[in-house]
Amino acid sequence: MEIKSFFIYLIIMAGVTYLIRMLPFVIFKGKITNTFIKSFLYYIPYAVLGAMTFPAIIFSTGNYSSAVAGLIVACVLAFREKSLLTVAVFACIAALAVNIICLYI
Amino acid sequence: MEDFKNGLKNGIPIALGYLSVSFTFGLQAVNGGMNWWQAVLISLTNVTSAGQFAGLDIMTAGAGLWFEMACTQFIINIRYSLMSLSLSQKTDPSIRGIHRFLIAFGITDEIFAVAMGSPNDVSNKYMYGLICLPVLGWCSGTLLGAAAGQLLPEIIRSALNIAIYGMFIAIILPPARKNKAVMVVVIISVSLSCCFKWLPLLNSVSSGFVIIICAVIAAVAGAIFFPIKEEKNDGN
Incomplete structure:
Protein backbone atom coordinates (compact mmCIF):
# COMPACT_ATOMS: atom_id res chain seq x y z
CA MET A 1 0.00 0.00 0.00
CA GLU A 2 1.12 3.54 -0.70
CA ILE A 3 2.48 5.49 2.26
CA LYS A 4 -0.05 8.26 1.67
CA SER A 5 -3.02 5.88 1.83
CA PHE A 6 -1.58 4.30 4.94
CA PHE A 7 -1.46 7.63 6.74
CA ILE A 8 -4.97 8.59 5.67
CA TYR A 9 -6.23 5.27 7.06
CA LEU A 10 -4.17 5.73 10.22
CA ILE A 11 -5.59 9.20 10.85
CA ILE A 12 -9.17 8.02 10.29
CA MET A 13 -8.72 4.99 12.55
CA ALA A 14 -6.95 6.79 15.36
CA GLY A 15 -9.16 9.89 15.06
CA VAL A 16 -12.48 8.05 15.24
CA THR A 17 -11.26 5.79 18.05
CA TYR A 18 -9.94 8.72 20.09
CA LEU A 19 -13.08 10.84 19.65
CA ILE A 20 -15.25 7.94 20.82
CA ARG A 21 -13.21 7.68 24.00
CA MET A 22 -12.65 11.36 24.58
CA LEU A 23 -16.00 13.05 23.91
CA PRO A 24 -18.09 11.25 26.54
CA PHE A 25 -15.25 11.50 29.07
CA VAL A 26 -14.88 15.24 28.58
CA ILE A 27 -18.48 16.28 27.95
CA PHE A 28 -21.03 14.10 29.72
CA LYS A 29 -21.74 14.20 33.38
CA GLY A 30 -25.00 12.27 33.59
CA LYS A 31 -25.59 8.53 33.50
CA ILE A 32 -27.15 6.58 30.66
CA THR A 33 -30.57 5.46 31.78
CA ASN A 34 -32.06 4.35 28.48
CA THR A 35 -32.37 0.56 28.78
CA PHE A 36 -32.26 -0.02 25.04
CA ILE A 37 -29.00 1.88 24.56
CA LYS A 38 -27.44 0.30 27.63
CA SER A 39 -28.39 -3.17 26.44
CA PHE A 40 -27.19 -2.47 22.90
CA LEU A 41 -23.82 -1.31 24.18
CA TYR A 42 -23.57 -4.34 26.44
CA TYR A 43 -24.14 -6.81 23.58
CA ILE A 44 -22.08 -5.04 20.91
CA PRO A 45 -18.61 -6.39 21.87
CA TYR A 46 -19.79 -10.02 21.79
CA ALA A 47 -21.61 -9.51 18.50
CA VAL A 48 -18.55 -7.88 16.93
CA LEU A 49 -16.15 -10.58 18.09
CA GLY A 50 -18.54 -13.31 16.93
CA ALA A 51 -18.82 -11.83 13.43
CA MET A 52 -15.05 -11.29 13.26
CA THR A 53 -14.24 -14.84 14.33
CA PHE A 54 -16.70 -16.81 12.21
CA PRO A 55 -16.28 -17.88 9.53
CA ALA A 56 -12.85 -16.14 9.23
CA ILE A 57 -11.19 -18.60 11.62
CA ILE A 58 -11.76 -21.44 9.11
CA PHE A 59 -9.54 -19.64 6.58
CA SER A 60 -6.95 -18.34 9.05
CA THR A 61 -4.27 -21.03 8.69
CA GLY A 62 -4.46 -21.62 4.95
CA ASN A 63 -5.54 -25.20 5.57
CA TYR A 64 -9.04 -26.25 6.63
CA SER A 65 -7.98 -29.25 8.71
CA SER A 66 -5.49 -27.33 10.84
CA ALA A 67 -7.96 -24.46 11.26
CA VAL A 68 -10.72 -26.81 12.41
CA ALA A 69 -8.29 -28.52 14.82
CA GLY A 70 -7.36 -25.12 16.27
CA LEU A 71 -11.03 -24.12 16.47
CA ILE A 72 -12.01 -27.26 18.38
CA VAL A 73 -9.12 -26.91 20.84
CA ALA A 74 -9.95 -23.22 21.35
CA CYS A 75 -13.64 -23.98 22.03
CA VAL A 76 -12.90 -26.77 24.50
CA LEU A 77 -10.38 -24.68 26.46
CA ALA A 78 -12.52 -21.53 26.36
CA PHE A 79 -15.50 -23.54 27.56
CA ARG A 80 -13.38 -24.58 30.55
CA GLU A 81 -12.60 -20.89 31.15
CA LYS A 82 -8.86 -21.10 30.53
CA SER A 83 -7.06 -17.76 30.15
CA LEU A 84 -6.97 -15.93 26.81
CA LEU A 85 -3.29 -16.70 26.42
CA THR A 86 -3.70 -20.42 27.13
CA VAL A 87 -6.53 -20.74 24.63
CA ALA A 88 -4.60 -18.88 21.94
CA VAL A 89 -1.35 -20.80 22.45
CA PHE A 90 -2.98 -24.23 22.36
CA ALA A 91 -5.07 -23.32 19.33
CA CYS A 92 -1.81 -22.44 17.56
CA ILE A 93 -0.10 -25.64 18.70
CA ALA A 94 -3.03 -27.73 17.45
CA ALA A 95 -3.01 -25.94 14.10
CA LEU A 96 0.76 -26.31 13.79
CA ALA A 97 0.61 -30.01 14.66
CA VAL A 98 -1.97 -30.64 11.94
CA ASN A 99 0.01 -28.50 9.46
CA ILE A 100 3.08 -30.66 10.14
CA ILE A 101 1.11 -33.91 9.86
CA CYS A 102 -0.31 -32.72 6.53
CA LEU A 103 3.24 -32.22 5.25
CA TYR A 104 3.96 -35.90 5.70
CA ILE A 105 0.72 -37.37 4.35
CA MET B 1 3.53 9.33 43.70
CA ASN B 161 -2.65 -16.69 12.48
CA ILE B 162 -5.30 -18.58 14.42
CA ALA B 163 -4.12 -17.09 17.74
CA ILE B 164 -6.29 -13.99 17.63
CA TYR B 165 -9.41 -16.00 16.86
CA GLY B 166 -8.60 -18.35 19.73
CA MET B 167 -8.43 -15.32 21.95
CA PHE B 168 -11.74 -13.97 20.69
CA ILE B 169 -13.35 -17.34 21.40
CA ALA B 170 -11.90 -17.23 24.91
CA ILE B 171 -13.57 -13.83 25.40
CA ILE B 172 -16.96 -14.84 23.99
CA LEU B 173 -17.53 -18.38 25.22
CA PRO B 174 -17.43 -18.09 29.02
CA PRO B 175 -20.08 -15.31 29.25
CA ALA B 176 -22.14 -16.95 26.48
CA ARG B 177 -22.17 -20.16 28.49
CA LYS B 178 -23.52 -18.43 31.59
CA ASN B 179 -25.84 -15.93 29.94
CA LYS B 180 -28.38 -17.17 27.41
CA ALA B 181 -28.91 -13.68 25.98
CA VAL B 182 -25.21 -13.33 25.10
CA MET B 183 -25.29 -16.78 23.54
CA VAL B 184 -28.28 -15.86 21.34
CA VAL B 185 -26.68 -12.56 20.28
CA VAL B 186 -23.46 -14.35 19.33
CA ILE B 187 -25.33 -17.04 17.39
CA ILE B 188 -27.30 -14.42 15.43
CA SER B 189 -24.14 -12.49 14.64
CA VAL B 190 -22.18 -15.59 13.60
CA SER B 191 -25.03 -16.91 11.43
CA LEU B 192 -25.35 -13.58 9.63
CA SER B 193 -21.61 -13.40 9.13
CA CYS B 194 -21.65 -16.89 7.55
CA CYS B 195 -24.51 -15.82 5.23
CA PHE B 196 -22.40 -12.87 4.10
CA LYS B 197 -19.54 -15.22 3.36
CA TRP B 198 -21.40 -17.86 1.38
CA LEU B 199 -24.69 -16.56 -0.02
CA PRO B 200 -24.63 -15.02 -3.50
CA LEU B 201 -25.00 -11.21 -3.63
CA LEU B 202 -24.38 -10.96 0.11
CA ASN B 203 -20.83 -12.23 -0.38
CA SER B 204 -19.96 -9.17 -2.44
CA VAL B 205 -20.32 -6.89 0.61
CA SER B 206 -16.87 -5.90 1.89
CA SER B 207 -15.54 -7.26 5.18
CA GLY B 208 -15.71 -4.08 7.24
CA PHE B 209 -19.39 -3.51 6.51
CA VAL B 210 -20.20 -7.18 7.11
CA ILE B 211 -18.95 -6.87 10.69
CA ILE B 212 -20.96 -3.68 11.26
CA ILE B 213 -24.19 -5.09 9.80
CA CYS B 214 -23.99 -8.41 11.65
CA ALA B 215 -23.03 -6.85 14.98
CA VAL B 216 -25.67 -4.11 14.87
CA ILE B 217 -28.50 -6.48 13.93
CA ALA B 218 -27.48 -8.98 16.61
CA ALA B 219 -27.02 -6.35 19.33
CA VAL B 220 -30.34 -4.66 18.47
CA ALA B 221 -32.06 -8.04 18.65
CA GLY B 222 -30.41 -8.59 22.03
CA ALA B 223 -31.48 -5.18 23.28
CA ILE B 224 -35.09 -5.77 22.15
CA PHE B 225 -35.54 -9.33 23.39
CA PHE B 226 -33.19 -9.35 26.39
CA PRO B 227 -33.01 -5.80 27.75
CA ILE B 228 -30.55 -5.41 30.62
CA LYS B 229 -32.41 -4.79 33.85
CA GLU B 230 -31.29 -1.96 36.09
CA GLU B 231 -28.30 -2.92 38.31
CA LYS B 232 -28.74 -6.56 37.42
CA ASN B 233 -25.74 -8.83 37.65
CA ASP B 234 -25.37 -9.82 34.02
CA GLY B 235 -23.15 -12.81 34.64
CA ASN B 236 -20.15 -11.21 33.02
Whole structure:
Protein backbone atom coordinates (compact mmCIF):
# COMPACT_ATOMS: atom_id res chain seq x y z
CA MET A 1 0.00 0.00 0.00
CA GLU A 2 1.12 3.54 -0.70
CA ILE A 3 2.48 5.49 2.26
CA LYS A 4 -0.05 8.26 1.67
CA SER A 5 -3.02 5.88 1.83
CA PHE A 6 -1.58 4.30 4.94
CA PHE A 7 -1.46 7.63 6.74
CA ILE A 8 -4.97 8.59 5.67
CA TYR A 9 -6.23 5.27 7.06
CA LEU A 10 -4.17 5.73 10.22
CA ILE A 11 -5.59 9.20 10.85
CA ILE A 12 -9.17 8.02 10.29
CA MET A 13 -8.72 4.99 12.55
CA ALA A 14 -6.95 6.79 15.36
CA GLY A 15 -9.16 9.89 15.06
CA VAL A 16 -12.48 8.05 15.24
CA THR A 17 -11.26 5.79 18.05
CA TYR A 18 -9.94 8.72 20.09
CA LEU A 19 -13.08 10.84 19.65
CA ILE A 20 -15.25 7.94 20.82
CA ARG A 21 -13.21 7.68 24.00
CA MET A 22 -12.65 11.36 24.58
CA LEU A 23 -16.00 13.05 23.91
CA PRO A 24 -18.09 11.25 26.54
CA PHE A 25 -15.25 11.50 29.07
CA VAL A 26 -14.88 15.24 28.58
CA ILE A 27 -18.48 16.28 27.95
CA PHE A 28 -21.03 14.10 29.72
CA LYS A 29 -21.74 14.20 33.38
CA GLY A 30 -25.00 12.27 33.59
CA LYS A 31 -25.59 8.53 33.50
CA ILE A 32 -27.15 6.58 30.66
CA THR A 33 -30.57 5.46 31.78
CA ASN A 34 -32.06 4.35 28.48
CA THR A 35 -32.37 0.56 28.78
CA PHE A 36 -32.26 -0.02 25.04
CA ILE A 37 -29.00 1.88 24.56
CA LYS A 38 -27.44 0.30 27.63
CA SER A 39 -28.39 -3.17 26.44
CA PHE A 40 -27.19 -2.47 22.90
CA LEU A 41 -23.82 -1.31 24.18
CA TYR A 42 -23.57 -4.34 26.44
CA TYR A 43 -24.14 -6.81 23.58
CA ILE A 44 -22.08 -5.04 20.91
CA PRO A 45 -18.61 -6.39 21.87
CA TYR A 46 -19.79 -10.02 21.79
CA ALA A 47 -21.61 -9.51 18.50
CA VAL A 48 -18.55 -7.88 16.93
CA LEU A 49 -16.15 -10.58 18.09
CA GLY A 50 -18.54 -13.31 16.93
CA ALA A 51 -18.82 -11.83 13.43
CA MET A 52 -15.05 -11.29 13.26
CA THR A 53 -14.24 -14.84 14.33
CA PHE A 54 -16.70 -16.81 12.21
CA PRO A 55 -16.28 -17.88 9.53
CA ALA A 56 -12.85 -16.14 9.23
CA ILE A 57 -11.19 -18.60 11.62
CA ILE A 58 -11.76 -21.44 9.11
CA PHE A 59 -9.54 -19.64 6.58
CA SER A 60 -6.95 -18.34 9.05
CA THR A 61 -4.27 -21.03 8.69
CA GLY A 62 -4.46 -21.62 4.95
CA ASN A 63 -5.54 -25.20 5.57
CA TYR A 64 -9.04 -26.25 6.63
CA SER A 65 -7.98 -29.25 8.71
CA SER A 66 -5.49 -27.33 10.84
CA ALA A 67 -7.96 -24.46 11.26
CA VAL A 68 -10.72 -26.81 12.41
CA ALA A 69 -8.29 -28.52 14.82
CA GLY A 70 -7.36 -25.12 16.27
CA LEU A 71 -11.03 -24.12 16.47
CA ILE A 72 -12.01 -27.26 18.38
CA VAL A 73 -9.12 -26.91 20.84
CA ALA A 74 -9.95 -23.22 21.35
CA CYS A 75 -13.64 -23.98 22.03
CA VAL A 76 -12.90 -26.77 24.50
CA LEU A 77 -10.38 -24.68 26.46
CA ALA A 78 -12.52 -21.53 26.36
CA PHE A 79 -15.50 -23.54 27.56
CA ARG A 80 -13.38 -24.58 30.55
CA GLU A 81 -12.60 -20.89 31.15
CA LYS A 82 -8.86 -21.10 30.53
CA SER A 83 -7.06 -17.76 30.15
CA LEU A 84 -6.97 -15.93 26.81
CA LEU A 85 -3.29 -16.70 26.42
CA THR A 86 -3.70 -20.42 27.13
CA VAL A 87 -6.53 -20.74 24.63
CA ALA A 88 -4.60 -18.88 21.94
CA VAL A 89 -1.35 -20.80 22.45
CA PHE A 90 -2.98 -24.23 22.36
CA ALA A 91 -5.07 -23.32 19.33
CA CYS A 92 -1.81 -22.44 17.56
CA ILE A 93 -0.10 -25.64 18.70
CA ALA A 94 -3.03 -27.73 17.45
CA ALA A 95 -3.01 -25.94 14.10
CA LEU A 96 0.76 -26.31 13.79
CA ALA A 97 0.61 -30.01 14.66
CA VAL A 98 -1.97 -30.64 11.94
CA ASN A 99 0.01 -28.50 9.46
CA ILE A 100 3.08 -30.66 10.14
CA ILE A 101 1.11 -33.91 9.86
CA CYS A 102 -0.31 -32.72 6.53
CA LEU A 103 3.24 -32.22 5.25
CA TYR A 104 3.96 -35.90 5.70
CA ILE A 105 0.72 -37.37 4.35
CA MET B 1 3.53 9.33 43.70
CA GLU B 2 1.96 6.49 45.67
CA ASP B 3 -1.03 6.64 43.32
CA PHE B 4 1.21 6.45 40.27
CA LYS B 5 3.03 3.38 41.64
CA ASN B 6 -0.24 1.67 42.45
CA GLY B 7 -1.41 2.33 38.93
CA LEU B 8 1.81 0.90 37.48
CA LYS B 9 1.47 -2.21 39.61
CA ASN B 10 -2.12 -2.80 38.59
CA GLY B 11 -1.12 -2.31 34.96
CA ILE B 12 1.42 -5.18 34.92
CA PRO B 13 -1.02 -8.05 34.34
CA ILE B 14 -2.81 -6.02 31.65
CA ALA B 15 0.51 -5.30 29.94
CA LEU B 16 1.43 -8.99 29.90
CA GLY B 17 -1.90 -9.90 28.37
CA TYR B 18 -1.53 -7.15 25.76
CA LEU B 19 1.94 -8.35 24.84
CA SER B 20 0.51 -11.59 23.47
CA VAL B 21 -2.55 -10.13 21.76
CA SER B 22 -0.56 -7.39 20.04
CA PHE B 23 2.05 -9.98 19.04
CA THR B 24 -0.58 -11.57 16.81
CA PHE B 25 -1.51 -8.13 15.51
CA GLY B 26 2.10 -7.40 14.50
CA LEU B 27 2.34 -10.80 12.89
CA GLN B 28 -0.87 -10.40 10.95
CA ALA B 29 0.02 -6.86 9.85
CA VAL B 30 3.32 -8.06 8.38
CA ASN B 31 1.61 -11.04 6.76
CA GLY B 32 -0.80 -8.53 5.19
CA GLY B 33 2.11 -6.64 3.64
CA MET B 34 2.87 -3.89 6.18
CA ASN B 35 6.23 -2.77 7.51
CA TRP B 36 7.06 -3.25 11.17
CA TRP B 37 6.94 0.49 11.85
CA GLN B 38 3.49 0.81 10.33
CA ALA B 39 2.20 -1.95 12.60
CA VAL B 40 3.75 -0.29 15.67
CA LEU B 41 2.40 3.12 14.66
CA ILE B 42 -1.13 1.69 14.37
CA SER B 43 -0.82 0.13 17.82
CA LEU B 44 0.60 3.29 19.39
CA THR B 45 -2.14 5.53 18.01
CA ASN B 46 -5.14 3.20 18.46
CA VAL B 47 -4.55 0.90 21.45
CA THR B 48 -7.57 -1.24 20.66
CA SER B 49 -7.64 -4.88 19.61
CA ALA B 50 -10.79 -5.66 17.62
CA GLY B 51 -10.71 -2.24 15.93
CA GLN B 52 -7.12 -2.68 14.78
CA PHE B 53 -7.70 -6.16 13.38
CA ALA B 54 -10.76 -4.97 11.48
CA GLY B 55 -8.85 -1.88 10.33
CA LEU B 56 -6.04 -4.08 9.08
CA ASP B 57 -8.50 -6.06 6.93
CA ILE B 58 -9.67 -2.83 5.31
CA MET B 59 -6.15 -1.47 4.80
CA THR B 60 -4.95 -4.65 3.13
CA ALA B 61 -8.03 -4.58 0.87
CA GLY B 62 -6.57 -1.44 -0.74
CA ALA B 63 -6.84 2.34 -0.69
CA GLY B 64 -9.97 4.46 -0.84
CA LEU B 65 -12.25 2.77 1.69
CA TRP B 66 -12.17 5.83 3.96
CA PHE B 67 -15.84 5.89 4.85
CA GLU B 68 -15.91 2.17 5.51
CA MET B 69 -12.91 2.54 7.80
CA ALA B 70 -14.57 5.32 9.78
CA CYS B 71 -17.87 3.38 10.13
CA THR B 72 -16.10 0.19 11.14
CA GLN B 73 -14.04 1.88 13.82
CA PHE B 74 -17.11 3.71 15.05
CA ILE B 75 -19.23 0.58 15.46
CA ILE B 76 -16.52 -1.65 16.85
CA ASN B 77 -15.26 0.94 19.30
CA ILE B 78 -18.56 2.56 20.28
CA ARG B 79 -18.45 0.53 23.49
CA TYR B 80 -15.62 2.79 24.68
CA SER B 81 -18.02 5.70 24.86
CA LEU B 82 -20.03 3.84 27.48
CA MET B 83 -16.86 3.04 29.40
CA SER B 84 -15.68 6.67 29.19
CA LEU B 85 -19.06 7.72 30.44
CA SER B 86 -19.01 5.31 33.39
CA LEU B 87 -15.41 6.19 34.22
CA SER B 88 -16.19 9.91 34.15
CA GLN B 89 -18.47 9.27 37.16
CA LYS B 90 -15.62 7.74 39.12
CA THR B 91 -12.86 10.33 38.83
CA ASP B 92 -11.63 12.52 41.68
CA PRO B 93 -11.18 16.31 41.20
CA SER B 94 -7.54 15.88 40.05
CA ILE B 95 -8.83 14.64 36.69
CA ARG B 96 -9.86 17.88 35.03
CA GLY B 97 -8.96 20.04 32.05
CA ILE B 98 -6.15 18.64 29.94
CA HIS B 99 -5.98 15.45 32.04
CA ARG B 100 -9.36 14.38 30.72
CA PHE B 101 -8.13 14.67 27.14
CA LEU B 102 -4.96 12.69 27.90
CA ILE B 103 -6.48 9.94 30.04
CA ALA B 104 -9.29 9.35 27.53
CA PHE B 105 -6.65 8.05 25.10
CA GLY B 106 -5.91 5.08 27.35
CA ILE B 107 -9.42 3.83 28.10
CA THR B 108 -9.45 0.20 26.97
CA ASP B 109 -11.69 -2.66 28.13
CA GLU B 110 -9.12 -3.91 30.65
CA ILE B 111 -7.93 -0.53 31.92
CA PHE B 112 -11.55 0.51 32.35
CA ALA B 113 -12.33 -2.69 34.24
CA VAL B 114 -9.39 -2.26 36.63
CA ALA B 115 -10.09 1.45 37.20
CA MET B 116 -13.74 0.71 37.96
CA GLY B 117 -12.66 -2.00 40.38
CA SER B 118 -10.67 0.47 42.46
CA PRO B 119 -12.35 1.06 45.85
CA ASN B 120 -12.00 4.88 45.66
CA ASP B 121 -12.46 7.48 42.97
CA VAL B 122 -9.38 7.40 40.75
CA SER B 123 -6.81 10.24 40.53
CA ASN B 124 -4.95 11.43 37.44
CA LYS B 125 -1.64 9.96 38.72
CA TYR B 126 -3.24 6.57 39.26
CA MET B 127 -4.69 6.60 35.75
CA TYR B 128 -1.36 7.60 34.15
CA GLY B 129 0.38 4.80 36.05
CA LEU B 130 -2.30 2.32 35.04
CA ILE B 131 -2.13 3.28 31.36
CA CYS B 132 1.71 3.35 31.03
CA LEU B 133 2.67 -0.32 30.99
CA PRO B 134 -0.29 -1.66 28.99
CA VAL B 135 0.45 0.84 26.17
CA LEU B 136 4.14 -0.12 26.32
CA GLY B 137 3.19 -3.81 26.25
CA TRP B 138 0.80 -3.22 23.37
CA CYS B 139 3.47 -1.53 21.24
CA SER B 140 6.37 -3.85 22.07
CA GLY B 141 4.19 -6.92 21.47
CA THR B 142 3.33 -5.51 18.05
CA LEU B 143 7.01 -4.97 17.30
CA LEU B 144 7.94 -8.51 18.39
CA GLY B 145 5.09 -9.98 16.33
CA ALA B 146 6.12 -8.01 13.26
CA ALA B 147 9.73 -9.15 13.69
CA ALA B 148 8.63 -12.76 14.17
CA GLY B 149 6.47 -12.49 11.07
CA GLN B 150 9.52 -11.57 9.04
CA LEU B 151 11.74 -14.28 10.55
CA LEU B 152 9.56 -17.34 11.21
CA PRO B 153 9.04 -20.04 8.57
CA GLU B 154 5.71 -20.11 6.72
CA ILE B 155 4.34 -23.22 8.43
CA ILE B 156 4.63 -21.62 11.89
CA ARG B 157 3.37 -18.22 10.74
CA SER B 158 0.22 -19.70 9.26
CA ALA B 159 -0.46 -21.64 12.48
CA LEU B 160 0.02 -18.46 14.53
CA ASN B 161 -2.65 -16.69 12.48
CA ILE B 162 -5.30 -18.58 14.42
CA ALA B 163 -4.12 -17.09 17.74
CA ILE B 164 -6.29 -13.99 17.63
CA TYR B 165 -9.41 -16.00 16.86
CA GLY B 166 -8.60 -18.35 19.73
CA MET B 167 -8.43 -15.32 21.95
CA PHE B 168 -11.74 -13.97 20.69
CA ILE B 169 -13.35 -17.34 21.40
CA ALA B 170 -11.90 -17.23 24.91
CA ILE B 171 -13.57 -13.83 25.40
CA ILE B 172 -16.96 -14.84 23.99
CA LEU B 173 -17.53 -18.38 25.22
CA PRO B 174 -17.43 -18.09 29.02
CA PRO B 175 -20.08 -15.31 29.25
CA ALA B 176 -22.14 -16.95 26.48
CA ARG B 177 -22.17 -20.16 28.49
CA LYS B 178 -23.52 -18.43 31.59
CA ASN B 179 -25.84 -15.93 29.94
CA LYS B 180 -28.38 -17.17 27.41
CA ALA B 181 -28.91 -13.68 25.98
CA VAL B 182 -25.21 -13.33 25.10
CA MET B 183 -25.29 -16.78 23.54
CA VAL B 184 -28.28 -15.86 21.34
CA VAL B 185 -26.68 -12.56 20.28
CA VAL B 186 -23.46 -14.35 19.33
CA ILE B 187 -25.33 -17.04 17.39
CA ILE B 188 -27.30 -14.42 15.43
CA SER B 189 -24.14 -12.49 14.64
CA VAL B 190 -22.18 -15.59 13.60
CA SER B 191 -25.03 -16.91 11.43
CA LEU B 192 -25.35 -13.58 9.63
CA SER B 193 -21.61 -13.40 9.13
CA CYS B 194 -21.65 -16.89 7.55
CA CYS B 195 -24.51 -15.82 5.23
CA PHE B 196 -22.40 -12.87 4.10
CA LYS B 197 -19.54 -15.22 3.36
CA TRP B 198 -21.40 -17.86 1.38
CA LEU B 199 -24.69 -16.56 -0.02
CA PRO B 200 -24.63 -15.02 -3.50
CA LEU B 201 -25.00 -11.21 -3.63
CA LEU B 202 -24.38 -10.96 0.11
CA ASN B 203 -20.83 -12.23 -0.38
CA SER B 204 -19.96 -9.17 -2.44
CA VAL B 205 -20.32 -6.89 0.61
CA SER B 206 -16.87 -5.90 1.89
CA SER B 207 -15.54 -7.26 5.18
CA GLY B 208 -15.71 -4.08 7.24
CA PHE B 209 -19.39 -3.51 6.51
CA VAL B 210 -20.20 -7.18 7.11
CA ILE B 211 -18.95 -6.87 10.69
CA ILE B 212 -20.96 -3.68 11.26
CA ILE B 213 -24.19 -5.09 9.80
CA CYS B 214 -23.99 -8.41 11.65
CA ALA B 215 -23.03 -6.85 14.98
CA VAL B 216 -25.67 -4.11 14.87
CA ILE B 217 -28.50 -6.48 13.93
CA ALA B 218 -27.48 -8.98 16.61
CA ALA B 219 -27.02 -6.35 19.33
CA VAL B 220 -30.34 -4.66 18.47
CA ALA B 221 -32.06 -8.04 18.65
CA GLY B 222 -30.41 -8.59 22.03
CA ALA B 223 -31.48 -5.18 23.28
CA ILE B 224 -35.09 -5.77 22.15
CA PHE B 225 -35.54 -9.33 23.39
CA PHE B 226 -33.19 -9.35 26.39
CA PRO B 227 -33.01 -5.80 27.75
CA ILE B 228 -30.55 -5.41 30.62
CA LYS B 229 -32.41 -4.79 33.85
CA GLU B 230 -31.29 -1.96 36.09
CA GLU B 231 -28.30 -2.92 38.31
CA LYS B 232 -28.74 -6.56 37.42
CA ASN B 233 -25.74 -8.83 37.65
CA ASP B 234 -25.37 -9.82 34.02
CA GLY B 235 -23.15 -12.81 34.64
CA ASN B 236 -20.15 -11.21 33.02
